[in-house]
Each structure stands twice: as structure tokens, then as C-alpha cells.
Amino acid sequence: MIRRILYLFWQRIALLFVISLIGHAVIHLAPGEPSEVDPFNPMMKAADIEKIRGAFHLDEPLWKQYILWMRDLSRGDLRSFKDGQPVLSKIWQRFLNSLPLFIVSTLLVWTISFPIGIHAALSRGSPVDRISNLIAWALISIPGFVLAYLLILGIVENIGVPVIGMRTFGNDGAPWWFSIIDLMWHITPISLMMAVLGIATLSRYTRSQMLDVIEADYIRTARAKGLDESTVIYRHALRNALLPFITMFGLMVPGLVGGSVIIESIFAWPGLGRLAYEAILSRDYPIILTVNLLGAVLTLIGISISDILYAVADPRIRHRSS
Template identity: 40%
Template structure:
């Protein structure tokens, strides 16, 4: 295990260096930036600012300066927000994390339960309804589902607020603040759960169908075990093993998977800030966020491999 982790960490460092150069080059070579696209600045002031922020230097020199700053915990300075990138991340990323964690937990719980029951009752009316709902959820764009639920639940029925994290002008603290945040996050969490539960349910269903046909499941039933124990203690445990590989994609998705949803519901998260940065061409912030996703992706991949080995010791890590 120690040798494997050492090799993987070396690979991760090489991959992150390559990813950092690619990310920096793509944004650096993209025509236009926040300074050049700002019509309020004179040509002289633009040239002065480009010198101050080092934008007139050669690409490789700029990349070397950026990477040296990254090693010291500095991902750059947002020209549009006039704040360090990491400071902005700290202000917004936890709001995105709150949405993502709650929706991911609900997605997995619902997908496991529905996937197991659907596989057990394969080709039944329940399975048919589930499959139709899955394909419907996967084919409908996220912005349409979000706007539709806002229309029904927020505008027509007035059960939930249409957006934001707090009521305008609210000064709530303590439990009142927590209740208000939960009330506002319910609608985006519902949408994110609906979007994620479809594909994951289909994944668990197919895994369960393969597992319940195995000989050891027939043996467990022949011993007289109750069906719920057969399904959830024996079959589900083995059906969950392939799903561990999805953990590697869940970690970056915690911060990057709700960009459109945050925009629709005006949720003050990192996705909302990311979309604003695109329109303003705030490349330092865009580079920092993209690099953060790259780091989380390689860490998540390593974590999924280690967890798979822990869950199934027969899998050897080389």
C-alpha cells in the first residue's frame, strides 16, 4: 500500500503540473481580459494596469510567477472583485458545499432504495414507472426543471421562496437563521436531487440485477434468510462496490456540479461567482477555480481506489 501511494502521489503531482499549464495557457491565450474589455479605462490606464499585474510578460514567465504564488497559497487576485481569489473562495464555497452535501446524501439514499426495489421487482409496474421517470429526468434540462418548480412551488403555491439564501433584509440569528437557510435551500436541493437520482438509480439497478442472480444469493435464500436481509445485507453490499469508483467524481462535483442551479436560484455560491467571472472575463478567478477542481479530481480518484481496496481486499493495488 505504501509503495502504491507513493507512486500515485508522484503521478498526481505530474498530472497537476500538466493540468496547471494547460489551464493557465487556455485562459492566458484567450483573447481579451477584464482590463482590455473595460470601456471605462483609457488606453494609457489599460497599459499601466497590464504592467502592474504582469499581463504584458511572456506566457512562460507569467506561468512561472503564477505557479510560484500557488505554492505559497496565493491563487491570484480577482480584478473584477478586487479581492484575493482564495478569500473569495472562502466566502462563497461553503454555501455551495452546503447545497452539494445535502443533495448528494439524499441522491444516494433515494437511488439505493429505489434501485434495490426496482431490481428486485424487475419488469413490474414499479420498475416500469421508475425507468420512465429516470429517462425523463435525464432528458429534461436542469434549467427547465428549476424554472418549472419555481413556477409551481414558489409562484403559484407559495410554499417555498424562489431564490436567494436569506429573505431580503433579514437579520435572523441562531436557530431562526438556520431555519431560514433551510427554507431557502429546499427548492435548489430538490432540483439537484432530481437531476442526480436518475442516473445513479439506473446504475444501482443494473448492479443489483447482476448480483441477485449470483449463486451465493440463491444459497442465502435457500438457508431461509428473510428477503430484506438477502437484499440489503448480502446483495446490496456487493452491488455497492462498483459504485465506490463514483466517489472520485463526487468530490469535485461538490463544488462544480451546481453552477447552473445556483444561477437559477440566485444562490450565493461559488457557481454563481464562477458564472459572473465568465461574463467579466475575470481570468485569475476562473483559473483558480478550475485548478481547484483539478486538484479535487485527482484526490477523489486516489480516494476511490483506496476505498475500493478497503471494501474488497481481493483487489490488489500496484
């Protein structure tokens, strides 16, 4: 197991290096530069554009720009083209803002999807199964931004409370306990919107996996031995149906970066996804490249966690890797 973990670690490091090279090349080879954000400004002359390119090291060869980016990033000296602020501190602050959304939405997905999928599989063809199927396919088909706008309109018109941003405007001098309640209120609707698609998809996937497992011979054997239905379903069937979900769990980790761009923009939530969106609009290369690298790191971490969990859950994999 330890040898496998070390092998995966060095493999991921090499892959991360390749991803950073490709990401850096794609961003810099794309049309447009930070000096061309406002090409119609009559005050912008060719000499001014060259000064901007020199200040941002955009006049250097592409390989040298990559080395300078990695050097400044490793030292913590990398700064945003847009406002000159340290890139790592900006990303860390937005990361902390997105983290509670990711945690709450992930908990909602994994705690709601499994009961719905299991109940639908056990009552296949029943009205409950058909209704859950209809709702799931409707949530999958309707764009997320449409549901987000409908949710905002419904809350504002029927309840009359704001849901935009992290805090309610004008409550800066409120007691600490009220600020916590206000923050939790603003987290709830956006986390729910981030979890809707995951709940619909994962519940259907759980139903499909359970339908395959409950028809297996060992499930019939467990029932023939006289085990109660809850033991058969949750200890035998669900345990074997969970293996494919380990992969899905690992792939949910990078959603902390890229899975909330649209929803965070609609709800004006100052998170990591919105920061990436704003950086793309302003062609802020240091922010774009670092967020892209962070997404790659989270993706590789998620895949590595999946590989390790597979070895823990399946003795056959653990035996082959030893």
C-alpha cells in the same frame, strides 16, 4: 497499502502540475483579455489598455505569467482583477456557501437512489418498475434549468414564500433560530434540484447492477441455504453490486465546483459555481485559474479516495498492490 498510497500521492502531484500548466495556457491563449472587457468604451485609450496589461502582468511571456500566478497563489497574495480582493478568501467564502448544498444533495442522492433501484430490480416488469423507469428517464431528459424554474414558480405561486438567495430579504433583525430555519428553507429547494439528476441516474444504475448480481450462482446458493431475503439482498447482493459505485462516489467530489453553476445562478445562490461563472464573464483570470485548479485537486482527491476504497472493499486489489 502504504506504498500504494505514497505512489498515488506523487502520481497525483505530477498530474496536478500538468493540469495547471494546460489550464493556464488554455485560459491565456483564448481570445480576449481583462483589458478588453469593455472595448466600446470611448474613454479607453491604447495607453490605458497597456497600463492595465502591465498591472496584470499580461505583457509578460506566458511562462513567466504562470510562475507569477503560482508564486502569488502560494503566498496568498493573488488578487482578483475585478475588485482587487484576495482570491483565496473569496473562493473560501463561496466554498463554504456551496458546501451545505453539496452535502445535502449528496445525501439525498445516495439515500433515495438505492431503495428505488433495489425495489425496481426485485420487482422487474411490475408497474412500480415501469413507473420508476418512466420518471427517471423524464428527469434525465428534461433540462435542469427548466425544472428549476418550474419549482420556483410552483413554490412562489402556491406557497407564497421566496426561494431566491441564501436568506429572505428584510429579515436581517430576526432571531438567530429564525435565521437558521430561513437558511435551511433556502437550502432545501436548490439541494433538491441539484440531486434530481443524480437520483434518476443512480437509481437506474443501481437497478442494472442489482439485476446482474441477483442472477449469480452465489445468490441462488445463499437462498438455498435458507437465508432470509433481506440478508441475501443487502448482505450478499448489494455488497457485491456496490463496487462500481465507488468510482461514481469519487467522481461526485468535483461536483462541488462545477456541478452547480447553472442551478446556483438560477437561485442566485452565492456559491463557488456562480463565482466561476461571474469570473468567466468578467475574464477574471486569477479567479478562473484558481477555481480550475481547485476543481482539478478535488477530482484527483475523489479518484484517490476511490482507489483506496477499492483496495479496502476488494481483497484482490489489496493483494496485488502489496
